[in-house]
Amino acid sequence: MVLGTGRVTDEAVQYAVADATRFVGTGAASGLTADSPVIGRDRETGRDIAAAVRGPRRRAIDTKLRELTTRRTT
Amino acid sequence: MTLGTVLVTGGASGLGAAVTHMLDDAGARAVVLDRTPPSAPVEHVVADLAEAGAAEEAVRTAVDRTGGLDAVVTCAGVDSCGRLADVPADEWEHVVQVNLLGTVRVVRAALPELERRHGRVVTVASTLGLRALSDATAYCASKFGVVGFTRAFAAETAGRIGVTLLIPGGMDTPFFDGRDEQYKPPADAKLNRPSDVALAVLFALDQPPGCEVRELVVTPSIESSWP
Numbered sequence: 222m223v224l225g226t227g228r229v230t231d232e233a234v235q236y237a238v239a240d241a242t243r244f245v246g247t248g249a250a251s252g253l254t255a256d257s258p259v260i261g262r263d264r265e266t267g268r269d270i271a272a273a274v275r276g277p278r279r280r281a282i283d284t285k286l287r288e289l290t291t292r293r294t295t
Numbered sequence: 296m297t298l299g300t301v302l303v304t305g306g307a308s309g310l311g312a313a314v315t316h317m318l319d320d321a322g323a324r325a326v327v328l329d330r331t332p333p334s335a336p337v338e339h340v341v342a343d344l345a346e347a348g349a350a351e352e353a354v355r356t357a358v359d360r361t362g363g364l365d366a367v368v369t370c371a372g373v374d375s376c377g378r379l380a381d382v383p384a385d386e387w388e389h390v391v392q393v394n395l396l397g398t399v400r401v402v403r404a405a406l407p408e409l410e411r412r413h414g415r416v417v418t419v420a421s422t423l424g425l426r427a428l429s430d431a432t433a434y435c436a437s438k439f440g441v442v443g444f445t446r447a448f449a450a451e452t453a454g455r456i457g458v459t460l461l462i463p464g465g466m467d468t469p470f471f472d473g474r475d476e477q478y479k480p481p482a483d484a485k486l487n488r489p490s491d492v493a494l495a496v497l498f499a500l501d502q503p504p505g506c507e508v509r510e511l512v513v514t515p516s517i518e519s520s521w522p
Contacts, residue, residue, distance in 0.1 A: 291430045293376065294465030294480045295421045295520045 298323035298500050299365030299412070302357050304344065304401055307333040309468035310419065311370030313489035314496050321497060326357045326364075328401065329371065344371055344397030345389055354404035364408045366415040366500055369398040374434045374470070376478040387433045394437035399444060406456075415457035417499050418445045422464045422512070422520040430478065449509060457507050459499040463492050464514025464521050487515045 301318050305311035306327030315337055318325040327339035328350075338360065342353035358364060373393045375386040402416055409416065423431060424438030442460060449458035467486040471479045480486060492513050499508040514521050 291376070291428070291477050292481050292484075293428070293431070293471065293474075293478050294484050294486060294518050295423050295463070 298497075299414075300324040300326065300361045300363060301366040301368060301500065302326050302328055302354065302364050302401070302405065303368045303370060304328045304397065305369075305371030306337070306339070307331050309370065309470055310463065310466060310489045310492055310496075311368070313493035314368055314370060317490065317493045317497050321501075324361060326361060328353050328357065344400065345392040350397060350400035351404040354401060358405075358408055363412060364405050364414060365412050366417070367401060367405045367409065368417045368419070368496055368500075369401055370419050371397055372419065372421075372437075372470070374431075374474075376430055376434075376474060378430055379432045382433060390433035391437045391440070394434070395440040395444065398441055402448065409456050410452075413455065413457075413504070415459070415500050415502075416445075416448070417459045417461055417496050420445070420460060420462045422462060422514065424462060425521065449507075457499075457502065459508050460510045461492075461496060461499070462510065462512045462521075463487070464512075465518045466492055485515045485518050487513065487518070 298318060298321060301323050303311050303315050303318070303325055306315040306325065307329035308331075311327070311329070312333065312335065315325040315327055315333070316335065319337065325337055327333050327337050328342055328344075329339065330341065330343040332341055333339055340353045340356045340360075342349040344350050354364075371393060373390055375382050375390050379387070398418055402418070405414075405416075408414065418441055420441040421434070421438040423435050424440075424442040427435050442462070445458060445460040449460070452458060465480060465484060465486040466489050468489055495511050495513045499511060502508055512521060
């Protein structure tokens, strides 16, 4: 699942995985860069990092990701 | 429906063109104010709202030609995407010049006519007039400004002029043409047809005396810019 097409930031990733089962940072080991097209995926489980989050926290994550993306519809 | 004569800024393309087309269908007399002539055969005045005095002169020309205005719809809008430090200052300020000050200048110039005829104004903000987004400081500043201006103007002219704030979400218009890919809508974005949003404008313009549509938020069902 692609959650966003904006630039990945440390803040975004850390926020996204705050309730996730595993942390994936933006360092070289994560495979993510500032221009990564998706927010990230757990390299061990293969799960999307935000997909591991459920409930109200997920809604907050989606909102945060939307704020961080630079894609424009308006 | 008797809408009279309606000045539409930005009426050569996008939402403005859709509004102009629908006004024509409704039997109204539409006059386009745009920096480029419309492709459709419609009355128009060419003016760049970013230039000092251009809006005032264009409104005077429209009034002289038509004999008066019953309504103004301010669709003209531009953008310059990018981080504050990266957007040249003149381009950043041009966005505010057109989107906010252009709106104010046209409305102010038309004010005597609108008061004389108990006319209506529909300003066009954006969902980015309600929420903030990175790399959009100029656009957000201008559209937040349109929201504030319109609400204050509605309070100031209550009972004399009908004032509606239109807040559209994403629309499928040439507005995004020529941008860097990162600032364009995603490929799977569901955007409104401008003609659907134009229906909301006509709804606001067509209210009976004494009844006002103060604000309209019109978005695609699943487009993400609002709420």
